[in-house]
């Protein structure tokens with residue numbers, strides 16, 4: 001149906017009210033002019049480099065050519081990044097219009113929560129997330145919550161079993177007092193006293209109930225096994241001795257069966273369905289990490305609730321906004337513009353970011369600018385958590401013009417067998433061998449063999465013709481825990497950069513796969529992330545070679561009095577001032593911006609370097625993919641340092657040697673370079689070497705916390721002595737080599 005026809009239909013009296021709107025970002029013309037001027041600056045720099053190469057035999061010829069290559073790369077990458085600034089759109093929803101519609105016709109929603117390790121992700125944390133998902137402001141009989149436990153741990157199952165009882169009190173309490181947030185852990189940790197609206201005795205007894213539950217769960221976790229008397233309860237008998245996280249049969253337990261008449265809360269209202277799932281694990285079968293778990297969830301839920309909408313969230317990302325299902329549905333249920341929307345992505349936001357965000361974890365700029373930028377080209381990326389999908393698109397469905405989901409179909413409850421028979425049926429879908437010789441992990445479900453299964457799955461969905469939208473609510477939909485040490489943050493970025501580069505270098509490269517299917521701007525938008533890792537090499541070059549040349553007195557940049565100085569100054573200042581303004585606009589502090597600049601360097605010299613090496617090794621078939629789960633808990637001293645924004649290096653790693661060596665080398669070069677100016681009477685050199693001195697000085701300034709950790713700090717979070725010696729050794733060696 002063309003737009004004209006639709007309009008006619010509307011004029012003819014069919015009632016239609018749009019459930020969402022898209023707004024263009026303001027000030028785009030000014031930005032585009034600025035970007036063009038930057039491009040001119042970049043061309044001038046390239047031109048200067050190409051026309052001023054030192055001749056054969058002259059000093060610094062190779063250093064010059066190297067820096068030219070680095071600048072070619074930076075310019076190219078900058079052009080790629082313009083895609084996410086060109087025409088951002090911001091979506092807003094009209095839930096009030098949705099609320100006017102008949103509730104019984106709203107679709108069912110399946111919520112998937114994934115956990116993988118009862119130690120790194122303690123059951124109490126998982127349980128709070130699950131409870132926040134059960135308590136959405138949405139008809140409870142339409143919600144089914146599935147917990148996938150990749151560790152197959154009876155401790156996590158016990159936690160969920162406790163939660164299934166606690167929910168009977170928690171859900172009516174949330175409803176009665178309109179509690180926010182609905183994760184009990186988050187709610188009670190913020191309040192010490194009952195809020196005015198609450199009945200104090202009721203509030204206190206709820207708090208006690210919650211604390212007793214967490215105490216029981218914690219003590220079972222401490223013991224490492226469940227008390228014998230529990231084994232009599234349904235479900236616990238699934239666990240037998242000798243089962244490990246890597247070797248166990250499939251387990252599925254329907255803890256609350258929403259279809260049953262008896263499943264009601266303490267006020268007599270319906271409860272959401274609650275299911276525990278652990279797919280089969282055998283050492284000889286590869287399990288495909290989180291993508292494997294998600295695909296098992298898709299199959300298991302298709303037998304039990306088969307809801308047309310699926311939300312997936314990580315176990316450490318609780319729901320902070322009980323309205324977010326309604327907001328997401330505004331996109332899917334919009335009769336006019338909703339047919340081609342495949343998924344709705346919420347941002348990843350963290351609740352434990354400190355004021356100046358030492359590790360630049362907040363993703364503020366990515367959330368507030370990059371994602372809307374991608375939306376401008378018809379689709380944001382799928383980031384693996386906080387995302388609503390249509391079930392059909394996860395099962396490989398292509399978009400076609402006459403596609404129209406019949407939501408009423410999805411609003412009915414499937415009436416099937418009793419829970420026990422259902423569980424037996426579902427088990428057969430969770431075996432290790434079920435997927436053999438099928439399209440699961442390829443055409444169906446989440447894509448396997450990629451460190452960022454989410455990004456590649458989202459890309460494949462868009463290439464099948466679906467659009468996606470990003471929605472950032474004022475009150476954030478999901479809140480998680482950010483890494484609290486440098487090592488964790490770097491490792492996380494290594495995985496991201498490695499995965500996205502792997503996509504770029506495969507047949508799924510956005511420029512190849514997406515050609516003719518998604519817009520060029522979106523193809524480029526994917527490459528902003530896909531080309532993170534290659535940035536490491538030119539950055540390392542820029543951090544090392546100009547400084548060494550400074551030590552030797554070789555100039556690699558135009559004199560301060562030369563007209564060629566202007567493009568260098570314009571591009572550098574333009575880029576950083578613009579970045580600073582954006583950062584402040586997105587809610588970062590000035591110190592936070594400075595910290596993000598440091599992390600920008602540290603990530604490029606370590607995470608991205610390791611990412612590119614790992615990708616190359618994998619391409620050559622030398623190494624295989626691994627997956628590390630970041631711990632979500634830290635000890636007392638470390639927490640204090642985190643609050644005080646003292647850099648916590650965390651588990652010792654070879655990455656720190658690189659960081660420290662670069663810091664030391666630049667310190668040597670700065671001192672050596674300045675000494676040359678002063679002592680050797682080379683003050684005339686100042687104009688010639690000005691840019692290099694400035695660059696080297698800035699590198700030293702940004703690494704101040706590193707020197708502190710190397711030489712001054714003595715606490716447990718700082719750098720070990722071995723790193724100090726190794727980095728000193730490297731830096732001395734490199735400087736001596738340059739001097740001879």
Ligand SMILES: *[C@@H]1O[C@H](CO)[C@@H](O)[C@H](O)[C@H]1NC(C)=O
Pocket residue numbers: 180181320321349474475476
């Ligand atoms: C999370 O929800 C609480 C309670 O409604 C609200 O006060 C807070 O601002 C929210 N947090 C974020 C980051 O939006």
Ligand SMILES: CC(=O)N[C@H]1CO[C@H](CO)[C@@H](O)[C@@H]1O
Pocket residue numbers: 351352353354481632633634639643
């Ligand atoms: C500032 C802040 O909220 N810090 C918290 C981050 O998360 C850890 C672990 O959950 C808490 O212990 C901190 O208090």
